[in-house]
Amino acid sequence: MEMGLRLWEMADRSVLAITGTSYTRQATRMKHAVAAAVNAAKAALDEGSLATAVAEIELRYRLDAGTPGGLVEQVGRALDATDSVLGAVDYLTALRAITVSSMTAYFERLTGPLVVEFAP
Amino acid sequence: MTGLPWPNLGWSAALIVTLLWIHPLSAQEGVFAASATVERDLATTDAAAILLPVGSQDDGAGYGSTAWLLGHTLAAQANTVLGGLGAEVTVSVERSTTRFTLTALPHVWPEAWTSLNATVFTDPIDLETFRRVLETLSGQMAFREGSPAFDFERESASMLAPPSHEWARNPFGTSESRAVISVQHADLLRADLYHPAAATVGFVGANRGSFPLDTLRPATAAVPAAGLAWLGGDRIALTQEVTSAWISVAYPAPQSTSRTSLEFVAHRIRAALDPHPPDPERYSVDVRIVDAPGGRDRVGGSHLSGGRRPLETGDRRHRGRHGDQPAHGRLFPVGTPSLQVSETPRGRDARVGRSKDRGGPAARRRSPEPIPRYLGARRRDARRGVEQPW
Known part of the structure; x- marks a missing residue:
């Protein structure tokens, strides 16, 4: 059984896509895990786990920007998304400003889910 | 060239030397055999490596993989402490060297560096972590031992040193050696050879003035020569x-x-x-x-x-x-x-x-x-x- 998570950014909205793959024998278990993923993440929110996640994301972001090519990609991607040359810096600032309440509010704004299933 | 008394300790040492050629450095008295800082104001993270002249060649006869287990246990302990801080430690244990590399967000650097030093040199080895690392290694080696690629690695090493030489010893030990190794063996190895005075340290980052170990004391340890390799x-x-x-x-x-x-x-x-x-x-x-x-x-x-x-x-x-x-x-x-x-x-x-x-x-x-x-x-x-x- 394999699980995956992706963020698709489109012009008018973003999509949080949770995917699961398994053999038929484990299909039911996999589908339950996929369906429960968002609520499980929401229930597990606390200051500690949030601080850990923020630190890990910032470290990855900075490591990716540690080479000239990586820096160009990070700054360029942020510039493309925000039309601001400070987009990458603003991203890190916003990242550090995340709180449990802001994350809870984010979860509350999620709509859906839309479910697509491929089965043999 | 900076003229540092740089011991010939391997890849990471040489990598750091290369950086020294490019950037200005500062160095003062301290506790390590040699160290240098490379300050880069625009660095996105801070990083340092501790290079110790300890490797599988220092495993006692019949206790192969002790150095590997020691290094990876300490790295796992360090990561447990640093988890969530925005810092991480990786380790590489080779035949004659062990290298710990710390990468951290600039604002947590002092805490992360202090924590790594304590874990590597002074904190007790955690028994459960040691057992977990040993179990993981044994599981991995169950698939590798006997494979042609593994045998070829051994033969390749014997090109550079006689098979009886400590350097040619398999860093991962054998199933027999892993069966008898305990945390006490790792502790003894650390007590004998994990000394700051034998370590070479390099730092690259933006923490100007905050790197606490700046030494140019002559190196006291190097890869021991071993005769007709x-x-x-x-x-x-x-x-x-x-x-x-x-x-x-x-x-x-x-x-x-x-x-x-x-x-x-x-x-x-x-x-x-x-x-x-x-x-x-x-x-x-x-x-x-x-x-x-x-x-x-x-x-x-x-x-x-x-x-x-x-x-x-x-x-x-x-x-x-x-x-x-x-x-x-x-x-x-x-x-x-x-x-x-x-x-x-x-x-x-x-x-x-x-x-x-x-x-x-x-x-x-x-x-x-x-x-x-x-x-x-x-x-x-x-x-x-x-x-x-x-």
């Missing part, structure tokens, strides 16, 4: 019933050869040997620099001395379904100019080509004699050299 090795072709064939060729390089030159040559050889476009189904190539025990110079010129850094060329060739033969005679001429970068009087760049004559007879005479190892379905006389078709 590659000269004493037997040349044995390892024959197994396998569908792939491996060949490894080592080019001993004099200790005086600069690491940068070796890196450059390794890059050129890799570029010359790698199929383009990549063709992993046919063969793959790996070129790396190995810090082997000291040995007698095998290079013709009397101006060269020592031989601590063989340039090893590993070429794994897959025989295709139709019995494709590898291109004969490619490894030797391509590797031949390995010393031209540093030894050519006119200072000309190395010319790495596929033609046997590209380097010229004089260049070939100056170059070290390659030491081949071959693993394949048919026995070959490796002593005849890789120039011979196999």
Whole structure:
């Protein structure tokens, strides 16, 4: 059984896509895990786990920007998304400003889910 | 060049030296054998490496993998402490060195560095972490031991040191050694050899003035020389019933050869040997620099001395379904100019080509004699050299 998570950014909205793959024998278990993923993440929110996640994301972001090519990609991607040359810096600032309440509010704004299933 | 008393400790040490050539550094008295800081105001993260002259060659007889387990246990402990802080530790345990690398967000650097130092040098080894690391290693080795690739690694190491030499010892031990190793063995090894005064430290980052260990004390530890390294090795072709064939060729390089030159040559050889476009189904190539025990110079010129850094060329060739033969005679001429970068009087760049004559007879005479190892379905006389078709 394999699980995956992706963020698709489109012009008018973003999509949080949770995917699961398994053999038929484990299909039911996999589908339950996929369906429960968002609520499980929401229930597990606390200051500690949030601080850990923020630190890990910032470290990855900075490591990716540690080479000239990586820096160009990070700054360029942020510039493309925000039309601001400070987009990458603003991203890190916003990242550090995340709180449990802001994350809870984010979860509350999620709509859906839309479910697509491929089965043999 | 900075003139640092830099011990010949391996890749990471050389990597740091390379950085020192590029950036200004500051150094003061401190507790480490040698250390240097490279300050980069625009660095996105801070990083430091602690390089210890401890490796599998220091495992006691019958206790193979002790150094590996010790290094990885301490790294796991450090990551447990640093988890969520925005810092991480990786470790690499080789035959003669152990390197801890800390990468951290700038604002947590002091805390992360202090924590790593305590974990590596003073904190008790956590028994549960040790057991978990040992269990993981044993699980991994259950699949690796007995494999042709694993056997070939062992044979490749025996090119550079006699099989009986401590350096040639398998870093991962054996199932027998792992069955008897306990956390006490790791603790003893650390007590004996994990000393800040024996460590070399390098730092790259933006924490100007906050790096607490700036030393230029003369190095007190280095990779111990071990006599007639590659000269004493037997040349044995390892024959197994396998569908792939491996060949490894080592080019001993004099200790005086600069690491940068070796890196450059390794890059050129890799570029010359790698199929383009990549063709992993046919063969793959790996070129790396190995810090082997000291040995007698095998290079013709009397101006060269020592031989601590063989340039090893590993070429794994897959025989295709139709019995494709590898291109004969490619490894030797391509590797031949390995010393031209540093030894050519006119200072000309190395010319790495596929033609046997590209380097010229004089260049070939100056170059070290390659030491081949071959693993394949048919026995070959490796002593005849890789120039011979196999």
